[in-house]
Amino acid sequence: xxxxxxxxxxxxxxxxxxxxxxxxxxxxxxxxxxxxxxxxxxxxxxxxxxxxxxxxxxxxxxxxxxxxxxxxxxxxxxxxxxxxxxxxxxxxxxxxxxxxxxxxxxxxxxxxxxxxxxxxxxxxxxxxxxxxxxxx
Numbered sequence: 454x455x456x457x458x459x460x461x462x463x464x465x466x467x468x469x470x471x472x473x474x475x476x477x478x479x480x481x482x483x484x485x486x487x488x489x490x491x492x493x494x495x496x497x498x499x500x501x502x503x504x505x506x507x508x509x510x511x512x513x514x515x516x517x518x519x520x521x522x523x524x525x526x527x528x529x530x531x532x533x534x535x536x537x538x539x540x541x542x543x544x545x546x547x548x549x550x551x552x553x554x555x556x557x558x559x560x561x562x563x564x565x566x567x568x569x570x571x572x573x574x575x576x577x578x579x580x581x582x583x584x585x586x587x588x589x
Contacts, residue, residue: 470549477545481564484538485571488531492575495527499582518587525582532575539568 502520505511514520542565 474546474549477542477549478562478564481538481542481568484535485564485568488535488538488575489571491527491531491534492571492578495524495529495531496578496582497524498527499524521582521586525579525586528575528579528582532572532579535568535572535575539565539572542568 499521502514502524506514546562
């Protein structure tokens with residue numbers, strides 16, 4: 454890549470592959486944002502109503518535990534959605550990696566690292582919230 458020319462095999466013929474790969478990264482990051490919102494919102498609902506139930510002068514809930522169940526459900530849905538998005542991402546990356554003309558492109562995946570980290574956070578949050586649900 455001396456005189457400003459692309460490395461061998463990375464000419465205009467590989468641009469559709471690169472565009473597809475970048476679209477895949479954007480899709481994964483959109484799922485990360487969605488999952489983060491669901492996990493955060495579920496955690497907030499769970500704790501907000503836990504605190505609200507301890508405040509004096511507030512009527513007791515009509516369905517005790519419903520807000521906790523909603524919060525845990527949102528955390529679980531966000532985590533599950535991210536796991537499924539990761540599976541789709543990894544399968545598609547494997548499929549796109551079969552193109553021999555682009556085998557030398559660096560394989561650093563910041564979106565994948567963020568998605569895996571958020572999945573771990575979601576699983577831990579889900580487990581902690583489930584453990585705090587009252588035994589019935």
